[in-house]
Amino acid sequence: MDEAERLADRVAIIDRGKIVAIGSVEELKRLVGRDVVYLKVKGRFKGVEHTKLPDGKIKVDVENAMAFIPKLFELASKKGFKILEIEYRRPTLNDVFLHLTGREIRDERGGSIKEIIARRMRAFTTIIYR
Amino acid sequence: MIEVENLVKRFGNLTALKGISFKVKRGETFAFLGPNGAGKTTTIHILTTLLKPTSGRAVVAGYDVVKEEKEVRKMIGIVFQDPSLDRDLTAYENMLIHAGVYGIKNPRIDEMLKPVELWDIRNKVVRFFSGGMQRRLEIARALLHEPEVLFLDEPTLGLDP
Amino acid sequence: MINSIVWLIFFGMGWSGFMRGLNYLRFLAPGIFMITIFSHSVFSGISVIWDKELGFLKEVLVAPASRKESIAGRIIGDSIIAIVQGIVILTLSFLLVRMNVLGILPSIVFGFLLAIAFSSLGVCIALRTRSMEGFQMILSILILPLIFLSGAIFPIDAMPSWMKVLAYLNPMTYAVDGARVYLSGMRSLPILLDWVILSAVTALSLGLAMVSFERSTIE
Numbered sequence: 001m002d003e004a005e006r007l008a009d010r011v012a013i014i015d016r017g018k019i020v021a022i023g024s025v026e027e028l029k030r031l032v033g034r035d036v037v038y039l040k041v042k043g044r045f046k047g048v049e050h051t052k053l054p055d056g057k058i059k060v061d062v063e064n065a066m067a068f069i070p071k072l073f074e075l076a077s078k079k080g081f082k083i084l085e086i087e088y089r090r091p092t093l094n095d096v097f098l099h100l101t102g103r104e105i106r107d108e109r110g111g112s113i114k115e116i117i118a119r120r121m122r123a124f125t126t127i128i129y130r
Numbered sequence: 131m132i133e134v135e136n137l138v139k140r141f142g143n144l145t146a147l148k149g150i151s152f153k154v155k156r157g158e159t160f161a162f163l164g165p166n167g168a169g170k171t172t173t174i175h176i177l178t179t180l181l182k183p184t185s186g187r188a189v190v191a192g193y194d195v196v197k198e199e200k201e202v203r204k205m206i207g208i209v210f211q212d213p214s215l216d217r218d219l220t221a222y223e224n225m226l227i228h229a230g231v232y233g234i235k236n237p238r239i240d241e242m243l244k245p246v247e248l249w250d251i252r253n254k255v256v257r258f259f260s261g262g263m264q265r266r267l268e269i270a271r272a273l274l275h276e277p278e279v280l281f282l283d284e285p286t287l288g289l290d291p
Numbered sequence: 292m293i294n295s296i297v298w299l300i301f302f303g304m305g306w307s308g309f310m311r312g313l314n315y316l317r318f319l320a321p322g323i324f325m326i327t328i329f330s331h332s333v334f335s336g337i338s339v340i341w342d343k344e345l346g347f348l349k350e351v352l353v354a355p356a357s358r359k360e361s362i363a364g365r366i367i368g369d370s371i372i373a374i375v376q377g378i379v380i381l382t383l384s385f386l387l388v389r390m391n392v393l394g395i396l397p398s399i400v401f402g403f404l405l406a407i408a409f410s411s412l413g414v415c416i417a418l419r420t421r422s423m424e425g426f427q428m429i430l431s432i433l434i435l436p437l438i439f440l441s442g443a444i445f446p447i448d449a450m451p452s453w454m455k456v457l458a459y460l461n462p463m464t465y466a467v468d469g470a471r472v473y474l475s476g477m478r479s480l481p482i483l484l485d486w487v488i489l490s491a492v493t494a495l496s497l498g499l500a501m502v503s504f505e506r507s508t509i510e
Contacts (some may be wrong), residue, residue: 008161010154017139017148017169093163178353181508203355214346231356 013097020100025093032091032099035065037072043081048072065090131156131279132177137186139172146172149186171211174283178208191278204232207277209268211284215256221267222252225274232275242270295327295380299387302444318477320384321398321470322443328377328402329437329463333430335369335410336417340426343417349509362504366414366497370406377402394473401473401489405466408493411500418503443467448479462492 011028013021021028039045039058050060062068065088076083091099132154139147147169154160162170175181177190179199188195191205215224222239229237243249246266256264272280299320307315342348351361378399384390413430420426438444440454441463447455458464469485472478 007159009158011161011163012152014150014162014164014168014170014173017146017150017172019150019152022152097163097165175509180349180352200355203353206353208349208353210346210349212346214348214350216347216350217345228350228354231351231354231361233356 011093013093013100015097015101021096028093028096029091032095034061034063035068035091036060036089037062037065037068038085038087038089039072039083040085041076041081041083044079045081047075047079131158131191132160133187133189134173134177135187137173137176137188138184139169139176139181140184147176147183147186171283174208174281178206178281179203204275205278206281207272207275207279208281209265209272209283213264213268215264215267215271217257218255220253220255221248221259224256224267225252225271228271228274234275237274239274242274243267246270292327292331292376292379294330295323295376296383298326299323299380299384304387314388316384316388317390317475318446318471319444320381320388320390321474322441322467324377324381324384324398324470324474325402325405325441325463325467326438326443327380328373328406329409329441329466330434331373331376332370332406332408332410333413333434335366335373336413336415336420336426337423338365338369339414339417340420340423343509344423352507352509358505358507359501362414362501363497366407366410366500369410370403373406373410374399374403377406390474391476394470394475397473398470401466401469401485404489404493405463408462408489408496411493411496414500415496415503418507437461437463440464441467442479446479462489465489465492 008025010022010024012019013028021031037060038053039060040056041058045058048060050058053059060068069086069088072083072086132152134153135151137147137150138145150169150173152160162173164170172181176183177188177195179195179202182196190202193201193205195202216227219227221243225237225239225242229239239252240249243252246269248263248267248270251259251263256267259267299316303316303319303323306319309315339348342351352358381395381398385392416429417426420429436457440458440461442458443463447458447464450458465480465485465488468478468480469482469489472482472485
């Protein structure tokens, strides 16, 4: 699954003998919805619609996390807050499959618990910035 | 490069493919994603002339997979889901046999085996290779005849980390 | 091959002593020669099953090389091995019993035809069989009746008529009879008939194996 994301120009999602979706990885992920950015900041965060999480982090729903993060730095220097940590979550192809079929892709390997955890971990990309 | 129209494959009363259509352009990397039994391997087997479709049409590198199977076979390279090496032969001999059945006069086996780090052990019998080594040998072999289209069925399965 | 030696020495020499006046060993030796070739070549299909189970068959099936030629190559290769084994047994037979030296060459040709016929049939069975166990089971059912119904061990003339019919349907009968004519000078069928029928069956089964392999898919 990871190799598909990294290497493929286009992906066809196939289930029970039918193609349920076809397109670039980005296009397919857009079917599921948006990216989520989690922030830890020093100072007052403002300028973008957001929700505060109980652990003090800030959650922002965006169309495209990659495009949003550079804007975030501009915002930080304009509004005068400091970014301590950025974390974002993008939908995985597994999320896309789940969305389209209501089931998970079982990896061909059968998937031990360890592998499933490893896969979940990879779905989370973290950038630490101090 | 690849054109698939309404491909259907039935095994007895089980329908493995229920009308699949897609196109792949030259130079494009195209991936199939889906759970076990979704029809990925069946599709690859039809496109590589190993299975005949029940109905529908598929063209690979300009040739029909049913009517011009021999032409298709010349154009494609495949790495199968399960190993397809002759385990009693050495890595080098497996490459030589491949060159023979694909009619290559001066196979550049060294050029293929060096990048996958198998050149130094080319005279070892494949039976003693690890899963990852066998996999790399199969990839080198699939590229030996410079195919127009390369098919990889679960390419990372069994690769050493 | 060990089995053939056991047959030849213990079975052949044992019965020779019982049937005084008749040279049973001279009757049996061409038969054992054919049994050796037959029982090796019929297992030729096993290599196809191995390739199927170990995956190498896919590499062959997907290659642009002629499938008909590759399976014919395998059948002829296995037939040569079968013939070599037969020649070893034949040499041993000549040490035990006097036979016609000039009969060696035509007998080897007969043996080669038989080997190709049964290698081809073995391949046809293997292509339609899913597992090694299945293949071996089918063969174990076929082998003994084919041997007994070939006239290799006892003459066809002495069989009850229903059994004769089965024997005449068995291609091995004509190979045994041919070799016996040339090596031992004993005959029960016209030699021309032996040549024609065995050649026809061989050509037919080789053709069948080539076409089956050409059309085979992996399911």
